[in-house]
Amino acid sequence: MRSPRRKAAVAALVVAALVGTLLHGLEQRYRGYLLEQNRAEVREQLDRYSIALANAVNRRLSLLQGLKVFTETAVQRGEAMRILEESFNLFASGLHSSASGVRNFIVAPGGVNTFVYPLERNRKAVGHNLLEDKRPQVRKDVRRAMETGHVALSGPYELRQGGLGLVARIAVFDGATFWGLATMVVDVPPVFREAGIASDMDQMHLALVDVGGNVFYGRPEVLESDPETVDVLLPEGVWHLAMVPKDGWRSLISLSIRAFRTLAVLVLFLSGVVAYLLAYRQSTLQRDVGRRTEELGRTVERLHAENSRRRKVEHALERAKTAAEQANQTKSEFLARMSHEIRTPLNGVMGMQQLLQTTDLNPEQAEYVDHAQRAAKRLMTLLNDILDLSRVEAGRLELADQVFQPREVLQQVEHLFAPACREKGVALVLRADRALPQFLRGDALRLQQICNNLLSNAVKFTDAGSVEVDVGRLPGPSSDKIRMLFCVADTGRGIEESALDTLFNPFVQSRPGDAAVGRGAGLGLSIVRRLVEAMGGGVSVTSEVGQGTCFCFSLPVSLVREEERKEASPS
Numbered sequence: 001m002r003s004p005r006r007k008a009a010v011a012a013l014v015v016a017a018l019v020g021t022l023l024h025g026l027e028q029r030y031r032g033y034l035l036e037q038n039r040a041e042v043r044e045q046l047d048r049y050s051i052a053l054a055n056a057v058n059r060r061l062s063l064l065q066g067l068k069v070f071t072e073t074a075v076q077r078g079e080a081m082r083i084l085e086e087s088f089n090l091f092a093s094g095l096h097s098s099a100s101g102v103r104n105f106i107v108a109p110g111g112v113n114t115f116v117y118p119l120e121r122n123r124k125a126v127g128h129n130l131l132e133d134k135r136p137q138v139r140k141d142v143r144r145a146m147e148t149g150h151v152a153l154s155g156p157y158e159l160r161q162g163g164l165g166l167v168a169r170i171a172v173f174d175g176a177t178f179w180g181l182a183t184m185v186v187d188v189p190p191v192f193r194e195a196g197i198a199s200d201m202d203q204m205h206l207a208l209v210d211v212g213g214n215v216f217y218g219r220p221e222v223l224e225s226d227p228e229t230v231d232v233l234l235p236e237g238v239w240h241l242a243m244v245p246k247d248g249w250r251s252l253i254s255l256s257i258r259a260f261r262t263l264a265v266l267v268l269f270l271s272g273v274v275a276y277l278l279a280y281r282q283s284t285l286q287r288d289v290g291r292r293t294e295e296l297g298r299t300v301e302r303l304h305a306e307n308s309r310r311r312k313v314e315h316a317l318e319r320a321k322t323a324a325e326q327a328n329q330t331k332s333e334f335l336a337r338m339s340h341e342i343r344t345p346l347n348g349v350m351g352m353q354q355l356l357q358t359t360d361l362n363p364e365q366a367e368y369v370d371h372a373q374r375a376a377k378r379l380m381t382l383l384n385d386i387l388d389l390s391r392v393e394a395g396r397l398e399l400a401d402q403v404f405q406p407r408e409v410l411q412q413v414e415h416l417f418a419p420a421c422r423e424k425g426v427a428l429v430l431r432a433d434r435a436l437p438q439f440l441r442g443d444a445l446r447l448q449q450i451c452n453n454l455l456s457n458a459v460k461f462t463d464a465g466s467v468e469v470d471v472g473r474l475p476g477p478s479s480d481k482i483r484m485l486f487c488v489a490d491t492g493r494g495i496e497e498s499a500l501d502t503l504f505n506p507f508v509q510s511r512p513g514d515a516a517v518g519r520g521a522g523l524g525l526s527i528v529r530r531l532v533e534a535m536g537g538g539v540s541v542t543s544e545v546g547q548g549t550c551f552c553f554s555l556p557v558s559l560v561r562e563e564e565r566k567e568a569s570p571s
């Protein structure tokens with residue numbers, strides 16, 4: 001091999017090594033980007049499964065709450081055994097048929113299984129004393145149900161009758177005295193099917209881990225494969241749902257990486273060829289080498305110019321983002337200021353209308369004034385909503401931290417909406433968990449505003465049936481805090497599933513006939529979500545068209561110390 005060619009080969013190898021190193025670094029960055037994108041998609045899918053699974057489990061556990069209420073009602077009437085003998089099977093059959101996967105319902109006075117539905121395949125359970133069960137875990141679960149007054153979950157585990165099952169128990173009380181237990185056994189596979197979960201899914205493996213850290217569904221090896229995980233919140237405890245691709249994370253990006261490597265090989269080859277030709281011609285065509293050097297310099301300048309242009313674009317984007325945020329802040333402040341400014345003359349208009357109503361008016365004039373008064377009130381409500389929304393968006397919402405009585409808040413809500421419910425013939429039912437403390441610390445005014453917005457929608461879109469408000473207690477993030485759970489359920493028109501994703505956006509009206517019935521601006525639910533999130537909570541909704549809608553939100557509140565409770569108590 002002649003000397004010029006040897007020099008050209010060495011130069012080509014050096015260039016190839018440098019370009020290869022650069023391409024290797026780019027490949028690692030590109031690989032990391034692709035993996036993060038795929039993990040983000042899996043996390044989003046897991047979040048949907050978590051919500052669907054929690055809703056499916058809680059919907060079935062609500063049947064056990066219904067059985068408890070039925071039994072306690074019979075106990076309070078002093079004729080529990082007679083009523084249960086006459087009506088248990090009929091009531092339990094209705095619960096049994098309302099959801100798939102429910103194996104049986106059992107009522108155990110004094111802890112002894114006495115009433116069982118369906119009786120077939122469950123006769124051996126009759127007469128069994130749960131308080132003296134030979135299994136320590138069963139006795140422990142029964143004691144937990146008796147002590148907490150809440151649903152105590154056991155499992156999931158393999159049932160004696162076969163299949164994977166979840167056992168839920170709740171204590172029944174006669175006043176403050178333990179009377180017995182209500183039990184429900186749920187088949188887990190139908191619950192998973194309802195949530196869209198399968199042990200072997202397209203391109204994915206998953207595993208479900210119970211509160212004890214045991215995999216009860218799916219593949220245990222998923223936990224050893226760097227999975228994405230999400231918590232499934234239950235009335236008692238948390239499940240963990242984990243998911244990985246069947247062939248590992250790298251399998252999802254293998255095609256893109258192969259394409260990148262093909263392009264890299266082509267770039268590497270071309271770089272080597274160019275370097276070889278340049279070095280080979282250097283010794284024979286110095287002039288051409290100089291020309292090539294100039295071209296390379298211009299290429300570098302173009303690269304620098306391109307990098308400079310990109311930096312300018314990035315700076316421009318950053319400035320545009322800052323300007324957009326400032327514009328949004330200015331918009332919110334403008335709306336708040338304008339709402340304030342408009343309310344002053346509007347109050348004057350409403351006051352003059354009220355004075356006008358006290359004068360001698362003929363029927364036609366009185367009707368005109370009444371229409372004007374109602375329109376002014378609707379405008380005032382809209383201004384108040386816009387003011388609240390703008391305060392939240394501008395970060396100027398101030399939350400109170402005062403001692404309040406949650407049951408008093410419920411009473412105020414009942415007084416406000418009871419007349420409208422009576423006028424429409426709709427039953428208004430409010431229930432508070434007995435475990436809810438009498439005094440708590442938080443922002444009672446904002447809490448009532450959230451309840452008012454949800455109750456207003458529920459009453460507005462319910463023509464028959466009932467509107468129910470349930471308030472419960474959930475464990476808090478620390479020993480001095482708890483979480484209040486509010487659920488507002490109605491039997492109204494319901495909401496299309498396709499509209500649930502945008503339901504909490506401002507100015508969105510997603511119920512059938514919103515424009516004709518409500519005449520609202522679509523701000524109520526947006527304000528609810530933003531207030532709940534500002535107070536450190538979360539809100540969710542489930543609905544079925546023609547059956548009704550249920551909004552649930554939870555808020556962290558502080559427990560009240562004894563000295564504060566004495567100060568807040570009426571003298």
